[in-house]
Amino acid sequence: MAAPERRITTRELTDADAIHDYLVTMYGTAMRMTCTDERYRFHHRRTDAGPFALESVEQFNHLDFAVDPLRLLVIARVSTARMERCCGRVDGRYAADDLFLVADPDLPYTLRWLPGAITCCVMDPGLLARVASPAPGRRPEPIRFTGLDPCSPAAAAHWWNTRRYVAGLLDDRETAAVPLLVDSAAQLLAAATLATFPNTALVDPTIEDRHDASDTTLRRALAYIDDHAAEDVSLAGIAEAAHVSVRAVQLAFRRHLDTTPMAYLRRVRLDHAHRALIAADPEKTTVAAVAARWGFANHSRFTAIYRATYGVLPSATLRGSS
Incomplete structure (x- = not known):
């Protein structure tokens, strides 16, 4: 299995049109950008690892954005800037050390960014289903976020610690080239994001899940893990192989082995x-x-x-x- 190619992109821009065009290309959506200063300075660094990317951005102007739906999850943490965001009916003001979802992936938003630096994680929303599917076959609706701010300061701190761990892994050329490590990093970020921000992913097993957490489910899951341990294994993949939901396979492991699928x-x-x-x-x-x-x-x-x-x-x- 080939590892996702790690790509590092760095840009230092001093022209407003160049900044705008670069961001449109980077995020793949239309946007309008205005600036209150004729002098521009914009620094962007991205480490792209396939289904997710880590970014650090610093700029020295007062920038205003009106952005079409991103179709991406962007989790931002303010380093030295101040930011104001409006998405749908949700407003937010953020300063140093604040963590937030930039926007609902399916909604347009506006953003005011005062001078300073931020860090971001850009994630394909499809990655979430690999760690927490809302009962496949019974609830096909995609996972939606019901809030753009963390559930608690502790949850925000956990997300940031996860992001720092993943950043360290990607900064090492050798570990970044190992498929299993990059895949594990992607799943860690997805799981941390679901644990940090309120969303519609099911937390507790349903009645059907409890019924499906049988010996047969466990045997199928064990066989799949044993046969594919050298490959890209996700919770959703294990559940699909066992023909049950993610919650059912998790419950089967707890019930019969007192462990989790990923621990096994x-x-x-x-x-x-x-x-x-x-x-x-x-x-x-x-x-x-x-x-x-x-x-x-x-x-x-x-x-x-x-x-x-x-x-x-x-x-x-x-x-x-x-």
Whole structure:
């Protein structure tokens, strides 16, 4: 499986028309932009990882935007700027450290951006269904956000910590080239976004979900995970293979194994990493390379989990001394 190509784009612009055209191209939607100052300075950096991108933007003017529907999720955190946004009937004013959804993906919005910097995460809304589908086959409606501000300060802090972790992963050329790590990062961001902002995704299992959380569902899910552990595995993919909803497969794992589907997937991948270390030539590979290949980006965390599971350090297994 090929990894999504990481693309880093950096622009420093000093012309209003150039700024406008660049943003239209970057976000793929029509917009109007006005500025109260004839002197312009706009800096934009984007790291594109396929279904999502991380951005940092800084500008030194008073900019006003009127933007057509983005069809994208844009989560912004203010660094040093001040911003005012109106989307539908929802207004918002934001200053340093505030986190917010820029707009409903299906609605136009206006934005006033006073001088300063922000960071953004741009996400394909379809990514949300990979971690929380609203009961496939029974509730086909797409997930919608019912609010543009975080549910709580704690939820906002969790989202930001997730974003920082993902940014660190993408900044490392080696880890950014590993498909399982990039896929896990995308799912982490999607799950954190659903946990942070109010939305219509179902939280509790329905009566049908409880009925479907059977031994048969579990066997199908286990077989799918075992057969596809080296591939891009999502909760929605596991549920589809088991012919049930995401909630049903989650409940089946809790009910029968007292774990989660993704925790079981990590155990399977850890076992593959263990076997790979046993078979590897220590002169030609490293523990970090094997760990990354099986989706473990944090070397110290992988070492701790490995030692807790197998009773030795992964380096000892690689050297053949386990």
